[in-house]
Amino acid sequence: MLKFLAMGGYARYVWPCYALTALVVGLNIRWARASLRAAQAQARRRLASLKAVS
């Protein structure tokens, strides 16, 4: 197990790469979800105000 983590001596380059990748992958999922939710909320508000006017 330790040998795996050591990555033949390259651990301090390999693992940060994987960590950064996990970070970017995760952030993108969060941003995409947030973007969709914000757009849905905005659209609901727009529709509600339209109903109020009509």
Add this chain to the structure above:
Amino acid sequence: MAWVWFHRFGSPPHFYRLAGKLVPWFGWPAALLCLGGLIGGLVLAPPDYQQGDGFRIIYVHAPAAWLSLLVYVVMASSAAVGLIWRMTVAHAVAASCAVIGASFTALALATGMLWGRPMWGTYWEWDPRLTSELLLLFLYLGYMGLRNAMDDVGRADRASAVLAIVGVVNVPIIHYSVIWWNSLHQAPSVMKFGRPTMPAAMLVPLLLMLAGFTAYFLALLLMRARGELLRRERQARWMAEALPATASASASATPTGQVKPC
């Protein structure tokens, strides 16, 4: 017949619904493919005879670089479709690509630098691959900058579409000019391997990762595009049905035809 399908997919309410259903169909396979790729790449594949275990960075660097290019091409193509056929759905897809593409280009650069450090001795070398990625990042930033600078969404869509098309024509030119420039100055490239071809044990996990990241991108794209579509659509009719009511009781299910389009 294909045109009917094309126009149907381009219709906002259909796209909104279909995209919503498809997201998990891309998302879960993406997770599985990447899991397989990670196990294969980190555990099962043997160390490279020249780079040892350090080569395993390729399993995240290559998918990031692949996405940075794929996303730009998707962005430019859908922008072109949106410009030529005036399809809102296509513009929504293009707008969704920018952040994803830029962040993975930055990731490709970061992982490329971390890979270069043990192999070259420095974090940065003006290697053709990294330099091209850097220029691609600038292209993304320019696209995002232009979009942000314009208030009207429709105009931002069209102007950035022209920019994306100009960019995609330039990407091969920039790439080859950088390779040409680099060949003059003989900077080393570590992105190659000791052996001329990769053995299957190394290659298969790489392909799994590439496929997994592609599916992941498509899931993200469909998710974002739905939101971008909502931002662009003025017609209330299909949106009132598609969006479930939350707090406001008045926004309960309205039968079609009763809501006046604005």
Add this chain to the structure above:
Amino acid sequence: MSAPRVGLAGAAAALIARDLRLALRRAGDTLQPLGFFLVVTTLFPLALDPQLSLLRDIAPAALWVGALLSSLLALDLLFREDAHDGTLEQLALCGLPFQLLLLAKTAVHWLLTGLPLVLIAPLSAIALGAPYRSMPGILAALLLGTVALSLIGAVGAGLTMSVKRNGSLLALLVLPLAVPVLIFGARATALAIAGEPLAAPLYLLAAIAVLAATLAPLALAAAVRIGLE
């Protein structure tokens, strides 16, 4: 609208004449980018050890970075006035091929900003240690390069037409696209200074200029139309 009474050649000629006349009235504006070029190329020796043998090595870089930056500044002149006073809209509506009229405008712009730069560059080149025999090569490279830069820059200017304070955005858009011109141009200049044959990068530069001349007008017409909405 009925068919235009003036043909394309007549309209283009009138447009070119008008642009030249206007520019000559405001000669200071057109000379500023030149001044900028001279200042920038002067900065390099000031920032380094001013021995000519050393400067000779960075001369291609100084000349081309200077050319790139001054062409960016000059782009401001291209559409600003005409967008304001409605001339561009008239050109778009007049029924003649918009892309060719815009190409004519860009050609005038190059005559006023690119060509003078090419003519004055030998002064900077000599100040940076370039030998006299390298002048033809340097001139040829800059000639082709400034043409390409004018065309690429025009597309950027068209896209950012409706954006206020667009200077850094314009730079961000144009400079990555201008990288191939920079690479081949600087290489051609370096070879000229070293006295070696520079046909290869020169041909590539010419290819880029031709490609730009063919494709840029289309992108330009699309961009300006969007900007005029």
